[in-house]
Amino acid sequence: MNTPSHAIVNLALLMNGRSEAVLPVIIGATLPDIPMFVMYFWAKRIRRQSEAKIWSETYWQPHWQQVVHLFHSIPLAAIAATLAHFLGWQWLKLVGLSAILHSLGDLPIHNHDAHRHFLPFSQYRFISPISYWDPRHHGRVVAWVERGLVLVISIYLFPHVDFWVVRFLLVALNLSYLTGHFYRWVFQGCLRTQAQPQSSQG
Numbered sequence: 663m664n665t666p667s668h669a670i671v672n673l674a675l676l677m678n679g680r681s682e683a684v685l686p687v688i689i690g691a692t693l694p695d696i697p698m699f700v701m702y703f704w705a706k707r708i709r710r711q712s713e714a715k716i717w718s719e720t721y722w723q724p725h726w727q728q729v730v731h732l733f734h735s736i737p738l739a740a741i742a743a744t745l746a747h748f749l750g751w752q753w754l755k756l757v758g759l760s761a762i763l764h765s766l767g768d769l770p771i772h773n774h775d776a777h778r779h780f781l782p783f784s785q786y787r788f789i790s791p792i793s794y795w796d797p798r799h800h801g802r803v804v805a806w807v808e809r810g811l812v813l814v815i816s817i818y819l820f821p822h823v824d825f826w827v828v829r830f831l832l833v834a835l836n837l838s839y840l841t842g843h844f845y846r847w848v849f850q851g852c853l854r855t856q857a858q859p860q861s862s863q864g
């Protein structure tokens with residue numbers, strides 16, 4: 663899923679009406695994709711690489727893959743959440759739980775770019791027949807399902823979040839998802855080159 667979608671889904675599942683849970687849930691939902699943002703920033707802004715080179719070469723270098731996959735490790739996030747639970751660190755526990763949900767969300771919708779979600783205990787990758795972005799693996803349909811799901815959850819969340827900044831982000835994100843897709847669908851035939859997944863892919 664795209665990173666903001668993880669944050670919205672996780673808020674719906676973990677917030678439970680507690681406004682103090684909003685920040686740790688959003689941080690945990692974003693954390694697994696942080697290495698990807700760092701890689702993208704380094705490649706794009708510092709090395710001045712093209713989108714095609716970033717997503718067909720740089721992203722696939724072993725050291726970047728290792729860091730990205732470690733941040734998507736379910737057992738590592740579970741260990742952190744369990745430790746935090748027994749130490750009474752509710753904030754860190756929510757970060758860990760949210761990171762686990764992020765990986766569980768990624769697991770069924772990644773094809774050749776699947777993460778090794780069970781590091782450091784296993785190198786296993788689940789190669790899903792569907793992808794959240796790749797048109798060769800139903801990426802267009804999955805993208806619409808993701809955006810529909812985010813819209814429905816946002817409508818549910820809107821009255822429950824006290825923060826106006828979060829409400830603003832909910833509206834802005836849905837508008838960008840829906841108008842961006844509408845624009846591509848109508849004017850570009852929903853084209854999406856295989857070598858250029860979205861920078862916020864995760």
Ligand SMILES: [Zn+2]
Pocket residue numbers: 663694695734764768863864
């Ligand atoms: Zn991810």
